[in-house]
Amino acid sequence: GAVxxxxxxxVICKSGTSVxxxxxxxxxxxxxxxxxxxxxxxSLMLMATSNEGSKATYEQGVEKDKFLINHASLTLSTxxxxxxxxEDSSFxxxxxxxxxxxxxxxxxxxxxxxxx
Amino acid sequence: xxxxxQPNSMESNEEEPVHLPCNHSTISGTxxxxxxxxxxxxxxxYVIHGLTSNVNNRMASLAIAEDRKSSTLILHRATLRxxxxxxxxxxxxxxxxxLIFGTGTLLAVQP
Numbered sequence: 001g002a003v004x005x006x007x008x009x010x011v012i013c014k015s016g017t018s019v020x021x022x023x024x025x026x027x028x029x030x031x032x033x034x035x036x037x038x039x040x041x042x043s044l045m046l047m048a049t050s051n052e053g054s055k056a057t058y059e060q061g062v063e064k065d066k067f068l069i070n071h072a073s074l075t076l077s078t079x080x081x082x083x084x085x086x087e088d089s090s091f092x093x094x095x096x097x098x099x100x101x102x103x104x105x106x107x108x109x110x111x112x113x114x115x116x
Numbered sequence: 117x118x119x120x121x122q123p124n125s126m127e128s129n130e131e132e133p134v135h136l137p138c139n140h141s142t143i144s145g146t147x148x149x150x151x152x153x154x155x156x157x158x159x160x161x162y163v164i165h166g167l168t169s170n171v172n173n174r175m176a177s178l179a180i181a182e183d184r185k186s187s188t189l190i191l192h193r194a195t196l197r198x199x200x201x202x203x204x205x206x207x208x209x210x211x212x213x214x215l216i217f218g219t220g221t222l223l224a225v226q227p
Contacts, residue, residue, distance in 0.1 A: 044217040093159045097213060105215060107159030
């Protein structure tokens with residue numbers, strides 16, 4: 001199946017700064033990627049669907065101006081958390097659709113964001 | 117709204133079969149049932165999926181009720197590496213199969 005990487009694996013930043021998280025599809029050209037976040041001991045929450053070459057589709061309640069998504073190529077989507085605050089501290093996970101036998105999603109290893 | 121219901125946790129012994137139940141009573145005719153699992157501090161991984169018929173793969177089996185209102189993920193011989201959170205998910209169809217995760221079942225496997 002598809003291999004998905006994320007960078008960085010963990011990041012610590014000061015409140016008010018912006019943080020960019022990269023999601024790469026290493027062996028598959030992904031027209032669609034998904035971004036999730038997961039708080040400790042909670043389930044994954046879908047934030048947005050990232051479409052190559054077009055604007056992302058955000059889930060209800062997710063601020064598009066705070067969580068900027070760019071999917072400029074078929075192998076890279078980025079999530080930028082702008083003006084991060086401690087409540088944005090979370091585990092951010094991306095996934096790609098396709099590249100597998102059953103059109104299943106392949107998930108990245110996640111990025112742990114801690115905002116001080 | 118995940119629209120699936122699973123027990124919060126289950127326990128199993130190593131080498132024994134495990135049956136993980138899921139209720140999805142409001143499922144529509146075109147919704148697939150997917151199972152993913154997540155090990156601690158990792159992204160989820162695909163386990164299996166189905167629509168109407170029972171499905172088998174090298175990881176597990178999926179038994180789907182005739183009325184499709186429930187399903188059961190079967191791990192035939194649990195190992196310690198199977199300890200994870202198992203998510204039963206309805207896909208919402210269409211060209212983009214977005215997944216809405218529920219709370220999942222935390223499976224503990226005892227040696």
